[in-house]
Amino acid sequence: MIDLRLLRDNPDVVRASQLARGDDPALVDAALDADARRRSSLTEFESLRAEQKALGKQVAKAQGDEKAELLTRTKHLAEQVKARQAEASDAEKQLDELLYGIANVVEGAPPGGEDDYVVVKEVGTPRDFAAEGFAPRDHLELGEGLAAIDTARGAKVSGSRFYFLTGIGARLELALLNAAVDQAVSAGFTPMITPTLVKPDTMRGTGFLGSHADEVYHLEKDDLYLVGTSEVALAGYHADEIIDLSAGPKRYAGWSACYRREAGAAGRDTRGIIRVHQFHKVEMFSYCDPEDAAAEHQRLLAWEEAMLAKVELPYRVIDTAAGDLGTSAARKFDCEAWLPTQERFLELTSTSNCTTFQARRLGVRERTVDGTTRPVATLNGTLGTTRWIVAILENHQQADGSVRVPEGLRPYLGGLEVLEPVA
RNA sequence: GGAGACGUCGCAUAGUCUGGUCUAGUGCGCCACCCUGCUAAGGUGGUAACGGGGCAACCCGUUCGCGGGUUCAAAUCCCGCCGUCUCCGCCA
Numbered sequence: 001m002i003d004l005r006l007l008r009d010n011p012d013v014v015r016a017s018q019l020a021r022g023d024d025p026a027l028v029d030a031a032l033d034a035d036a037r038r039r040s041s042l043t044e045f046e047s048l049r050a051e052q053k054a055l056g057k058q059v060a061k062a063q064g065d066e067k068a069e070l071l072t073r074t075k076h077l078a079e080q081v082k083a084r085q086a087e088a089s090d091a092e093k094q095l096d097e098l099l100y101g102i103a104n105v106v107e108g109a110p111p112g113g114e115d116d117y118v119v120v121k122e123v124g125t126p127r128d129f130a131a132e133g134f135a136p137r138d139h140l141e142l143g144e145g146l147a148a149i150d151t152a153r154g155a156k157v158s159g160s161r162f163y164f165l166t167g168i169g170a171r172l173e174l175a176l177l178n179a180a181v182d183q184a185v186s187a188g189f190t191p192m193i194t195p196t197l198v199k200p201d202t203m204r205g206t207g208f209l210g211s212h213a214d215e216v217y218h219l220e221k222d223d224l225y226l227v228g229t230s231e232v233a234l235a236g237y238h239a240d241e242i243i244d245l246s247a248g249p250k251r252y253a254g255w256s257a258c259y260r261r262e263a264g265a266a267g268r269d270t271r272g273i274i275r276v277h278q279f280h281k282v283e284m285f286s287y288c289d290p291e292d293a294a295a296e297h298q299r300l301l302a303w304e305e306a307m308l309a310k311v312e313l314p315y316r317v318i319d320t321a322a323g324d325l326g327t328s329a330a331r332k333f334d335c336e337a338w339l340p341t342q343e344r345f346l347e348l349t350s351t352s353n354c355t356t357f358q359a360r361r362l363g364v365r366e367r368t369v370d371g372t373t374r375p376v377a378t379l380n381g382t383l384g385t386t387r388w389i390v391a392i393l394e395n396h397q398q399a400d401g402s403v404r405v406p407e408g409l410r411p412y413l414g415g416l417e418v419l420e421p422v423a
Numbered sequence: 424g425g426a427g428a429c430g431u432c433g434c435a436u437a438g439u440c441u442g443g444u445c446u447a448g449u450g451c452g453c454c455a456c457c458c459u460g461c462u463a464a465g466g467u468g469g470u471a472a473c474g475g476g477g478c479a480a481c482c483c484g485u486u487c488g489c490g491g492g493u494u495c496a497a498a499u500c501c502c503g504c505c506g507u508c509u510c511c512g513c514c515a
Contacts, residue, residue, distance in 0.1 A: 043484095056495065059496070071495055282446080373472080
């Protein structure tokens with residue numbers, strides 16, 4: 001939810017944001033109009049209601065004829081109150097719907113669409129396999145050689161885009177995610193294992209039921225949603241609360257399974273485990289002062305990069321263009337690792353500054369020095385996912401199909417230095 | 424799944440049977456001030472969120488788990504839902 005005051009005071013800012021996203025700027029004017037209607041109908045209702053309450057007190061004291069006379073007046077008034085109340089709540093509902101349709105106000109993102117990202121930096125150098133004298137195997141071939149990934153049985157049991165991580169594959173994922181949790185904990189995050197089924201309010205509040213609602217699994221019988229990231233549960237964690245940020249940001253590291261329908265991705269990344277319906281993720285989530293949000297965003301990005309350094313991957317950081325931002329994000333940085341067999345970069349992390357957008361929808365506030373409340377800022381960022389295995393296998397493979405274990409993961413694999421293919 | 428109890432302002436509770444004097448009382452906590460020769464004791468006042476109006480002091484409305492209904496009027500009566508606890512059943 002965007003700030004209604006911003007909409008009233010600076011509608012041009014919101015219009016410009018809508019244009020930058022490729023969204024409809026006319027929504028701004030429709031919302032302003034609905035807001036005006038809501039306020040006038042609310043004022044009418046409230047004055048009638050005040051009159052009704054005042055008369056109600058007289059009724060309580062009155063007797064006989066006086067009471068009967070009052071009752072005819074109040075009866076009439078009651079009808080009017082009811083009608084005005086219905087009008088006011090209709091107007092409010094319309095405004096809400098319009099406001100829910102407006103994505104967060106873009107903040108500093110480059111203009112354009114999906115391909116108009118700006119490369120912030122590149123870190124590390126991709127290996128030259130030609131110079132090393134062998135053609136790299138892709139992650140699935142490597143994973144099958146190591147008996148680490150089984151997509152055939154995944155499909156048998158659950159369908160396409162499902163998989164088993166087996167043996168060393170399962171251990172590798174646990175190692176990666178444990179390394180991520182440990183890094184988060186030493187940075188002061190509170191580790192959390194979160195629910196993966198959430199109520200509609202929580203899902204809506206985090207902004208995932210807008211234009212991307214098709215991406216989300218829904219359990220109709222129970223009216224619950226499967227989360228695509230623990231961000232959802234972590235954002236909902238402090239919903240309807242006034243939290244204390246006087247000691248600095250509240251930082252949580254969520255560990256969860258993540259579910260995505262991949263409805264619009266038919267035919268994309270069908271081989272292996274790059275794009276799957278279910279995976280695991282360690283996610284950083286931060287509640288902070290709005291003034292501190294941009295700086296916190298940089299800190300989250302730095303933690304992501306620290307994690308990428310631990311697994312020794314070459315990557316680049318991109319500043320996502322306005323047109324490619326999620327509903328809740330004002331700005332987003334992705335870290336993309338080099339994928340040798342496809343000779344392209346693959347997104348491994350994504351950190352979004354949602355400013356006060358999610359907090360406003362979810363009612364997460366803080367107390368200001370003058371005693372009032374205001375929405376906080378929320379941010380999220382990836383610290384490790386199943387997909388990282390793809391980049392780790394491909395980038396650290398050796399000519400014989402074995403895979404060197406990056407040093408940062410060895411403590412989590414009992415000191416293992418090389419993953420050897422099974423005979 | 425069955426039966427029962429409960430859900431009120433940060434916490435604890437009164438109010439619900441018998442609808443209007445509830446502008447939701449009280450205690451604790453917290454804040455300010457006063458008193459006191461010390462970190463005790465005491466006194467006075469203040470102490471929810473959200474929305475609307477106003478330059479402001481302030482005024483008004485909404486909210487007693489949530490949503491409907493009855494009524495001139497609902498914390499209070501009726502219906503549905505959610506949550507917590509206890510017991511029973513079933514299953515890990």
